[in-house]
Amino acid sequence: MDQIDQRILRELQADARLSHQELSERVGLSPSPCARRVRRLETEGYITGYGAIVDETRLGFGFNVFVSVKLEQQVDRRLVEFEREARTCPEIVECWLMTGSFDYLLRIAVADLNEYEHFLTGKLTKIPGVASIESSIPIRRVKHQQQRIR
Numbered sequence: 001m002d003q004i005d006q007r008i009l010r011e012l013q014a015d016a017r018l019s020h021q022e023l024s025e026r027v028g029l030s031p032s033p034c035a036r037r038v039r040r041l042e043t044e045g046y047i048t049g050y051g052a053i054v055d056e057t058r059l060g061f062g063f064n065v066f067v068s069v070k071l072e073q074q075v076d077r078r079l080v081e082f083e084r085e086a087r088t089c090p091e092i093v094e095c096w097l098m099t100g101s102f103d104y105l106l107r108i109a110v111a112d113l114n115e116y117e118h119f120l121t122g123k124l125t126k127i128p129g130v131a132s133i134e135s136s137i138p139i140r141r142v143k144h145q146q147q148r149i150r
Contacts, residue, residue: 001046004029008037009046009149016050056093061109065116067124068102068134078129079103085127091119102134 007027011018018026024034041047056062071078079097082104086095094107110116116135124133 060111063112065108066136067106069104070132071103071129072131
């Protein structure tokens with residue numbers, strides 16, 4: 001990856017809706033070589049997809065909860081089962097396998113505390129192998145950004 005590739009990534013990260021013409025002008029290439037570079041960056045896995053960043057609050061999912069989950073056993077079978085179940089829950093918008101005293105960290109996005117309670121008691125506590133759950137409710141987001149391209 002050279003400096004032009006990095007500039008392409010920075011520009012697309014800032015605005016993925018740029019046309020090849022606009023992108024090529026911003027990075028100093030003609031459109032065809034620029035398009036070839038974008039395709040290569042996609043093929044090589046530097047660009048994994050495109051999407052819109054939506055406002056969860058405006059969509060009715062403004063209540064976030066961070067949940068630490070400890071499994072009864074951290075063995076392959078339990079990890080696979082938990083991760084399979086987590087993928088089926090639309091309330092779980094992020095799921096991280098962790099080191100430390102808990103096995104997973106989840107970010108739950110729901111409408112309100114009542115909806116979180118229904119999710120917690122109706123789904124999360126019923127996943128086989130869950131030993132303990134610790135919920136933390138954030139007060140406000142201090143910083144949010146994508147990793148910047150050097």
